[in-house]
Amino acid sequence: xxxxxxxxxxxxxxxxxxxxxxxxxxxxxxxxxxxxxxxxxxxxxxxxxxxxxxxxxxxxxxxxxxxxxxxxxxxxxxxxxxxxxxxxxxxxxxxxxxxxxxxxxxxxx
Numbered sequence: 078x079x080x081x082x083x084x085x086x087x088x089x090x091x092x093x094x095x096x097x098x099x100x101x102x103x104x105x106x107x108x109x110x111x112x113x114x115x116x117x118x119x120x121x122x123x124x125x126x127x128x129x130x131x132x133x134x135x136x137x138x139x140x141x142x143x144x145x146x147x148x149x150x151x152x153x154x155x156x157x158x159x160x161x162x163x164x165x166x167x168x169x170x171x172x173x174x175x176x177x178x179x180x181x182x183x184x185x186x
Contacts, residue, residue, distance in 0.1 A: 079120070080186070084182070086177075086182075087180075124185070126183060
């Protein structure tokens with residue numbers, strides 16, 4: 078069990094991926110940034126998917142930047158640092174696709 082969150086372009090090609098173990102609470106950060114808490118099913122995603130607009134992904138990126146505006150803290154664990162990076166890369170890749178295609182589809186497994 079775990080959270081496997083994937084972003085897809087209109088052709089169905091995976092363009093973004095984030096993986097969190099079932100006990101990793103940092104998964105909720107990505108769900109929250111995407112405004113997708115209803116897809117969070119505890120130990121994994123619900124298995125549902127949703128299409129996000131450019132504006133929604135831009136908001137997620139802006140919210141991410143606000144959340145981590147003070148940069149990395151020396152007290153942060155390696156897991157949080159890794160998760161912060163994978164969340165950022167996920168959002169950036171989704172935004173790139175959304176800017177090209179107008180939207181991006183995200184699956185929450």
